[in-house]
Amino acid sequence: MRSQLLRFLAVPLLLACGSVVALAQSRREIERAIGAVKPALVRILVAGVEYQQGREEKSESAGSGVIVRPEGYVVTNHHVAGWAKRLVVTLADRTEVEADLVGTDPLTDISVLKLRPRPQGPYPFARWGDSSKLRVGDPVLAMGSPLALTQSVTQGIVSNTAMVMPDLLGQVDLSLDGEDVGSMVLWLGHDAKIQPGNSGGPLVNLAGEVVGINELEYGLSGAIPSNLARKVAESLIAGGKVVRADLGLRVQPLLKSLGREKGALVSRVVKGSPAAQAGLLPGDILLSLGGTETNVRFPEQVPPFNGLVASLPLGQPVEVAFERGGEVRRVQIAPIERESRLVRPVAIKRVGLVVQDLTRSEAQAMGRPSTDGAKVQSVSPGGVAGSLKPQLREGDVVVAVGSQAVRSSKELREILEATVQPERMPLVLALTFERGNEQIVSVAKVERLDGRDTSLEARKAYLGVSTQVLVPELAAVLGVEGRKGFRVTAVASGSPAEKAGLKVGDLILAVDDQPMEASRPEDAEELTETIRQYDIGAEVELRIWRQGPQTLKATLGSSPTSPRELRRHRDEDFEFTVRDLTVQDRDGRRLGGIQGVLVEDVASGGWAALGRLSSGDVILSVNGQGVADIDGFRQAMADQKARKAKFVVLRVLRGTDELFIEMEADWSASQ
Amino acid sequence: MRTIFTAAALGWALSSYAWAQDAATSEAGRQLAKKVADAIVTVRVATKMTMTFEGESSNQERKSESQGLVVDAKGSTIVPLSNLDPSALFAAIGGEGMSMKTDVTDVKLVRSDGTEIDAKIVLRDKDLDLALLVPTKEPAAPLAFVNLAESGSAEALDPVFVFSRLGRVANRSLYHRVTFIGSVIERPRKRYVVEMGQLSSEVGSPVFDRTGKLLGLITLRAATGGAADAGDMGGRNSVLPMVVPASDLLKFVSSAATAAK
Numbered sequence: 001m002r003s004q005l006l007r008f009l010a011v012p013l014l015l016a017c018g019s020v021v022a023l024a025q026s027r028r029e030i031e032r033a034i035g036a037v038k039p040a041l042v043r044i045l046v047a048g049v050e051y052q053q054g055r056e057e058k059s060e061s062a063g064s065g066v067i068v069r070p071e072g073y074v075v076t077n078h079h080v081a082g083w084a085k086r087l088v089v090t091l092a093d094r095t096e097v098e099a100d101l102v103g104t105d106p107l108t109d110i111s112v113l114k115l116r117p118r119p120q121g122p123y124p125f126a127r128w129g130d131s132s133k134l135r136v137g138d139p140v141l142a143m144g145s146p147l148a149l150t151q152s153v154t155q156g157i158v159s160n161t162a163m164v165m166p167d168l169l170g171q172v173d174l175s176l177d178g179e180d181v182g183s184m185v186l187w188l189g190h191d192a193k194i195q196p197g198n199s200g201g202p203l204v205n206l207a208g209e210v211v212g213i214n215e216l217e218y219g220l221s222g223a224i225p226s227n228l229a230r231k232v233a234e235s236l237i238a239g240g241k242v243v244r245a246d247l248g249l250r251v252q253p254l255l256k257s258l259g260r261e262k263g264a265l266v267s268r269v270v271k272g273s274p275a276a277q278a279g280l281l282p283g284d285i286l287l288s289l290g291g292t293e294t295n296v297r298f299p300e301q302v303p304p305f306n307g308l309v310a311s312l313p314l315g316q317p318v319e320v321a322f323e324r325g326g327e328v329r330r331v332q333i334a335p336i337e338r339e340s341r342l343v344r345p346v347a348i349k350r351v352g353l354v355v356q357d358l359t360r361s362e363a364q365a366m367g368r369p370s371t372d373g374a375k376v377q378s379v380s381p382g383g384v385a386g387s388l389k390p391q392l393r394e395g396d397v398v399v400a401v402g403s404q405a406v407r408s409s410k411e412l413r414e415i416l417e418a419t420v421q422p423e424r425m426p427l428v429l430a431l432t433f434e435r436g437n438e439q440i441v442s443v444a445k446v447e448r449l450d451g452r453d454t455s456l457e458a459r460k461a462y463l464g465v466s467t468q469v470l471v472p473e474l475a476a477v478l479g480v481e482g483r484k485g486f487r488v489t490a491v492a493s494g495s496p497a498e499k500a501g502l503k504v505g506d507l508i509l510a511v512d513d514q515p516m517e518a519s520r521p522e523d524a525e526e527l528t529e530t531i532r533q534y535d536i537g538a539e540v541e542l543r544i545w546r547q548g549p550q551t552l553k554a555t556l557g558s559s560p561t562s563p564r565e566l567r568r569h570r571d572e573d574f575e576f577t578v579r580d581l582t583v584q585d586r587d588g589r590r591l592g593g594i595q596g597v598l599v600e601d602v603a604s605g606g607w608a609a610l611g612r613l614s615s616g617d618v619i620l621s622v623n624g625q626g627v628a629d630i631d632g633f634r635q636a637m638a639d640q641k642a643r644k645a646k647f648v649v650l651r652v653l654r655g656t657d658e659l660f661i662e663m664e665a666d667w668s669a670s671q
Numbered sequence: 672m673r674t675i676f677t678a679a680a681l682g683w684a685l686s687s688y689a690w691a692q693d694a695a696t697s698e699a700g701r702q703l704a705k706k707v708a709d710a711i712v713t714v715r716v717a718t719k720m721t722m723t724f725e726g727e728s729s730n731q732e733r734k735s736e737s738q739g740l741v742v743d744a745k746g747s748t749i750v751p752l753s754n755l756d757p758s759a760l761f762a763a764i765g766g767e768g769m770s771m772k773t774d775v776t777d778v779k780l781v782r783s784d785g786t787e788i789d790a791k792i793v794l795r796d797k798d799l800d801l802a803l804l805v806p807t808k809e810p811a812a813p814l815a816f817v818n819l820a821e822s823g824s825a826e827a828l829d830p831v832f833v834f835s836r837l838g839r840v841a842n843r844s845l846y847h848r849v850t851f852i853g854s855v856i857e858r859p860r861k862r863y864v865v866e867m868g869q870l871s872s873e874v875g876s877p878v879f880d881r882t883g884k885l886l887g888l889i890t891l892r893a894a895t896g897g898a899a900d901a902g903d904m905g906g907r908n909s910v911l912p913m914v915v916p917a918s919d920l921l922k923f924v925s926s927a928a929t930a931a932k
Contacts, residue, residue: 053731053732054732055730381717381732381733381734382719382734382776382777447789448807452776453774453775453776453792455792455802456793456794457794457795457796457797458795458796458799458801459926517858522894523858523859525859526858526859529858529859529860530859532798564772601723604729615723
């Protein structure tokens, strides 16, 4: 009986031991893989730009990346760093290093950055793996900074080695700056959890090699295969851009009605392109390209075809075999360089307009003979461009200012900046633009550029107390049943109320002979409104209750200056605005006699925002130099600028906390 | 039978009287509209708004149109402040941790004939929800205006005339409406409440009494005490359009000179 029992127990025990051994082995492999890549894993803080409403706006975002060379080259996604103005990279040891954008490729969503050299010498880097060797089921690790957290790792398996965007629920494209990423990338699908912030981080195999660059999450996680990412990254490192060949044709999977299993259906031939010049037409079946058979039966076969075209040698004729009407034809086509769709907009700040150059393909699609002109991206509603009649719209192409022709966005900026000068006001600005087949002249009378609002607040008589209504329940608690009026909850420093001797807890029952009737929360404004009926400087008699009836006399003052009327200073180097403190600021925050200036707003992506300065902070000192008011602050910042301080340290009051804010300066952009 | 005949005759007489009164009111309204139409202008503003939430700021620009009332021959115009700069209203009803700062970057008065006059804000009163605009250059010819000193009065249920400017889609035509005083609020300060029209935003519209005198201007009144109650679904406890009496408008306009000192 006992031996039988042992036999029954032995089998699961052995199995369990096997599992434990396997688990331990797997754990060791994971640790080794993590150990190989983690030193090269980085978090990237990006201060980028966006163009909207006729302005260039700074933005902040975060992503992940991996160092792939000891010189400090980092691979990440284009959608992380492609529009960066400033890059701050946090290394695995948590040190921060500034980086520069080397090149970016929206078509494959790959960017390369270069870390600035550091005294410690070369950077740790990760090795590339061969993504073509991955099989469904292989374990993989996604490494990065999900939601901008510090470097983290998730685990999963390869779920799909040729993932495309589904078209079952309608066309789903991943389009970046006019480029369809899915036309070139077959993603590695995997189930290691990734989040926003993981973008650009490495997908790692158990050998500790980078086999993909994580890019998206669409049910499954998706990574750009390392073989493609590496090739693109090396091109960017070598020349700052990726040179691709173009024939000027598009293909789609074969239609079932064609009843064939080989070839690729030509869906579009671009007018004037090498393919068009060689006589190819939509509907032709492409059989081979430079001796390589072309088969596109499924969407998964489109990216490899596009990759094949892109890799053709520029300018060297290749044989293209195609079938038309049952007849096989052969032509020689010399590929040209593929035009990048990435166009950097040009912001024309003076008139509130953002324009961009036309690409060749755009001009062709619009039926324009050349790329001359500047395409409108956005217009500031409040700017000079926003006052043009008829209004400019996105997509309009500006072709002239007055009688001066416009060939490019930069030329439009030069012309407008020379034309719209404050000393030339008022002036009539006439822009000629094209919209569809119409050529329209748009006109604006520009009278001034300075649109600052300098209006004043209406001045009213002011007592300087905060109050609560003496509701019946409160009156009962205070032992003054049946009385109506207000209980003083705060007395403003230096106010007429303070000078009159009003104290917190006093009950105001009447002003001169007018009894206060307030007994409901709805009556909260009765006292204020009563006071406002008086002239500034008038003397009023306040009938109050302080352990019994008393009378106080107050000389009403003028309502205090509102925050919007105060002096403010905009620091253009660090991009934030401060203003003087008001009595209300001091009383409301219990600042007492503290001297400083209040941070009113902090532009996203600016050096102050990167240093984590926040609106509402009170700045007490600048690099140890005390700040009493706006003048003192302006002078202190001017001093830092004059000596080009590498760091500007602000001592700030945030709520009840005091802390130091370190802002790193970039005086190179300073005027 | 005789009773029925008498009742029918009385009913006919009453409805005829009502019709006659309506016709007279309409005619009076049309005559008044002719007199004041040119003083009711479209106000076009461009604003830059900075919204701050938990220390982070974001900017947005917008252009909007409303209406204002010209109150002197030089083109001084009163308009609800909330139509230009909603930040004070936002502060009164806005949520915790959020703030709004508005810079008005461009103001234009658009007259009924389409001409535009460049203007600027010179005075604000967030309690009355009023702003005073003046042209940046004195107009070449005097403008039509409504005299604030000739103020009207009304009681609850009295008929009143409300005029507003329709938008570009309606060629900025004048919109006329006869309505009734729904409420006269005495405390803490006199204000009237009239039912708002459905077709056009009437905040900024002048209201005239049945004798054709200016009763006041419709502005927004925000209750103090912060955000609306959770149960305040319609916002009736937070914000309501109300008519600021002409006497207050006059006092506000007159205070511009004092504020400038």
